[in-house]
Amino acid sequence: MLTFHTAATQLRQARTELDGGVLVAPYECPERVDLVLKRIQQASLGEVREPEAFGLEPVLAIHDPDYVQFLAECWEQWCALGRKGEAIAWIWPTRTMPGDVIPDHLDGRLGHYALSADTSICAGTFEAAQASKDIALSTVRHSLTTGEPAFGLCRPPGHHAASDQFGGYCFFNNAGVAAQYALDSGKRRVAILDVDFHHGNGTQQVFYERDDVFFASIHGDPCHCFPYFLGHASETGRGRGDGFNANYPLAPGSAFDVWVQALDDALARLRAAECELLIVSLGVDAFEDDPISEFKLTSDDFSEMGRRLAGLGVPTTFLMEGGYAVEAIGTNVVNVLQGFEAAEMA
Template structure:
């Protein structure tokens, strides 16, 4: 399996996250990339390729242009005010203050475009987000050209990024950008299967009124898990997209047995929809040792995950989402990709 990676994805090194009432170093950090690459090398999975540059056009096919301009200029605007810390939103439009106009000052724009106070903007944020979507698109180009699977080691992740909102460490929605590019290349319907512990609210929001992308997510119940306000089972899409959003919220502490049972239901829905491409938003934060999640999968379960994903028999693009800086992150990613290759071999045999 080809692996796409760029060191430019590590340009963002945020120092600040609001967690439990304290400002702490973010769980999402550049070291994750090195840990994953080390795990892939140790397991002998795949060959690493550098991505090509794809510019902003694929991003603007999914994201609001003013939002993209904000991300490009935010850090410079923030620093121009003489501030030493990182740019963090601290006031938002609310139910009683709906915010019908976008403020001109950077503090107001941060509140307009931010999902929450968990994600700061720092030097290198825009550059890393650009590199991350290039990784995703280059991996997609290989899948479309060859029919063979590919893994995009995206960082920052993307599935919390909506049309015009960032958060959850996400700025550009890599899976959504890739799905739109695949449709523009002539595919009729694409499946995005999000297996991250946290619901992909951004991906759902981007496609919830469309039937050309089936969004399926297995995640922690939003009644108790971030991002809290999206991802319930009765959210099934709207208008033309009715029936093309499928959410499987699971309680904290869910076991591998429960998780795999739901995965089979998710796979059946993908088969029924007649999808021509599978994009996997891969979060390995379903691991029992992940510091900010609450499922109980073991490392060997990720091998089985890969095997079962391969059983769908679809051209497959795997993109990195969550899974945080614990010693097993590289092993867990390598197990998914290795398991996928095993599943492909078994299907051919």
Template structure:
């Protein structure tokens, strides 16, 4: 299995994250890439390739142009405003302030485009996000051209990024960009399976009213887990997309036996829907020792996940999302890929 990777993904090296009322070093860090890449090479998974550089057109196929322009210029605008720290939103449109007009001030624009205060924007964020989507596009292009599986070592992750909002460490929705790429290449329906512990709210929002993408997410119950305001089982799509959104919220403490029941149901839905390609949002933060998650999957379970996904017989691209037990992220991510390859 080819892995697509770029050192440019490390251009984002944020120093601050709001967690539990304190500013802490972000859990999503450049070292995650090094650990996954090390494991890819240790296991002889396959060739590691540089991605092809793409422009903004594939991004604009799923993201709002004003949002993309905001991300491109946010850091320079923030510095120009005389700020010393990293750009963090602190005020938002709300139920009583609907925000019909996008503010001109950088503080207001941050609030307009941010999901929450968890994710700062620092120097290099836009460049890293551009490299990350290039990785996703190169990986899916490889799958489309050869039918062989591929792994996109994406960073920043993407599944929390909505049409015009960032958050949860995500800026461009890599899985959505890859799925749209496959559709533009002639596939009639694509499945996006999100196995990250946290619900892929951005991917759901982007495709919620469409029937050409089947979105399925296995995640912590939003009544208890980030992102809190999306991801319930009764969210099944709207309009043309009715029936093409499937959420599997599970309680904190869920182990593999319960989790894999949801996976098998999601697999059956993919086959019933006639999906022609599978994009896996490969978060491995369902791991039992992950510091910001609450499932109980063991490292060996991830190998079995890969085996079960192989049974679908679909052309498959894996794109890295979350996973923050840094010492084990390489082991767990590559276990999925090795299981898919037949160990």
């Protein structure tokens, strides 16, 4: 299977994450990419290819222009204020301060555009986000033109990024940008299946009122797990999108026997919706040893996940999302991809 990746994703070298009341080194680190690439090479999965540059037009197809401009300018403006650390939001619009007017001051705009305090903006963030969406677009274009599966080793991840908010380590919604590109290229309906432990709140928000993208997410129950405020089973879409959003919130501690029932149901719904392309938001933080997640999937379970995904029988693009048990991240990612390939050849 072809992999798309570029070293430009490592231009983001964040040092700061708010975790448990203290500032720590982010769990989303550049080493994750190195370990996945190492395992791809060990397993002889296939060629690793540089992505092409697509510019910002595909991003602006789903993201607010003012938000994109904010991301482009934030770090320079932060430094101009004489700040010593990384840019982190510390005040937000709330139920009692609705934020109808976007502030002029950078601190206020950070709060407007950030959905969580776990994600800082540092030097290289915007450039890495651009590289990541180029990976996603190159990957989906390969699947569209050849019908072959492909893997996009995206970093930063994307599924928490909403149309005008960043957080959860995400800035551009890579899967959403790729899905819109596929629609603009002639596909009638696209499926995005999010298997990351955390709900893909950004992807849901972008497509919630549309019927040309069927979004399904299997994730930790938001009553207990980040992002907390979205991802309930009752959220099924709105307007034209009613029935085209499927959430499978599972209890902390869920193992594969429970998880796979949700997967099978999601695939049945995607098949019934006659989706012509599958984009998998491939987070592997459902792994039993992940430090910030609470499912109990084993490395062998990821192989079975790949086999079942192949059963949908449509062109498939895999885009990297989360996964923070760095010692096992390469094994778990490649197990999904090899499981998919094995099922396709069977």
